Amino acid sequence: MSREDPAVRADGRPVLVTGGAGFIGCNIANRLAELGHDVLVYDALSRPGVERNLAWLKERHGEQVQSVIADIRDEDSLARAARDSKAVFHMAAQVAVTTSMVDPREDFEINIRGTLNLLDAVRLKNDGTPVIFASTNKVYGDLGDIDFRLEGSRYVPSDAAVAEAGIGETRPLDFHTPYGCSKGAADQYVLDYARSFDMRTAVVRMSCIYGMRQMGTEDQGWVAHFLIRALEGKPITLYGDGCQVRDILDVSNAVDAYLKAWERIDAIKGRAFNLGGGPENAVSLRELLAHISSLIGREVAVDYSDWRAGDQRYFVADTRAIRAALDLAPAVPWKQGVALLAEWLRESRAPTPEFLKAATGIVPAGAVS
Ligand SMILES: NC(=O)c1ccc[n+]([C@@H]2O[C@H](COP(=O)([O-])OP(=O)(O)OC[C@H]3O[C@@H](n4cnc5c(N)ncnc54)[C@H](O)[C@@H]3O)[C@@H](O)[C@H]2O)c1
Secondary structure, three states: OOOOOHHHOOOOOOEEEEOOOOHHHHHHHHHHHHOOOOEEEEEOOOOOOHHHHHHHHHHHHHHHEEEEEOOOOOHHHHHHHHHOOOEEEEOOOOOOHHHHHHOHHHHHHHHHHHHHHHHHHHHHHOOOOOEEEEEEHHHHOOOOOOOEEEEOOEEEEOOHHHHHHOEOOOOOOOOOHHHHHHHHHHHHHHHHHHHHHOOOEEEEEEOEEEOOOOOOOOOOOHHHHHHHHHHOOOOEEEEOOOOOEEEEEEHHHHHHHHHHHHHOHHHHOOOEEEEOOOHHHEEEHHHHHHHHHHHHOOOOOEEEEOOOOOOOOEEOEOOHHHHHHHOOOOOOOHHHHHHHHHHHHHHHHOOOHHHHHHHHOOOOOOOOO
């Protein structure tokens, strides 16, 4: 992105990143700060571990990254944070399908009411601030009407066009699970605010994003979760048969797309795009595990459990529309991206010399005590 572009220049007004301490949010915030923008991170730090991402941002960028630790359900606080912003990336959310099944009301409050709070805050300030929203492929439901066949350790769609290009934006919306409903409703509100109020809003419906600074758990962020378990020598539970396929995308590519969406907001406002690694980065869970085994040099132990609610046998995004609209570079090849994430996890999760000394009394060789 060009710093000279008048629409997106670094002019002292902050860019608001809700959920900016989270995985994708902190990567967006970091890139924005590198480009010279002031950034306001708005995050409730409700996801365990994300405070480390915020500390990392502040260490790297100092005063350029400011933060408000608050909830998007807090309408007044969010409106104050949005007041001076020149653009908004809306990442804060209840992010897990599993959690939404346990507490659908909280999921509703965060994902729908929180998004409406943000949209209204921007609508009422009435200065054309762009809002780009992180939506999900879950808005298309379980794709139960598409036929698949099992080929080796992956599902392949019987329809050649779907197998070749993936699932496009014309696919009918079909919300499954409370998470699918809440993200889907928020997605529709964001699009409608472009239509009803002429706001500069756009939606990015993401497949699985992976990469550095992902605090993956069994509930969300499965690529990082698999790697963490494998590195710790612990077994991984596969829900279903492990042949389900996803197109995975490195977070650096997702950040490129978000920043380009801001840059080109007048051309794309009111539109929703699918974003993932596309057919060339489609991988089944079993295939990912085989790659992880080869990266860490040993077999990964696996348990199997029942399919999860709404789980798609196959989701691969047709990324042609977003690539054309935003002129995106090719995605990082998945094997390469996963190897980089493994390396980062290995380093970032290694016990520090201080920890080792405190735990064992031994100062590791090469460490300065
Ligand atoms: N990671 C993916 O593969 C993926 C795929 C599709 C969609 N998404 C969407 O992208 C966005 C970012 O996902 P992520 O993977 O970075 O998740 P994440 O959990 O790492 O980040 C979400 C952040 O939002 C914060 N948050 C949660 N509830 C909040 C609240 N009520 N108020 C303020 N902050 C709150 C969390 O503390 C966290 O830092 C989410 O909206 C998610 O639904 C992610």
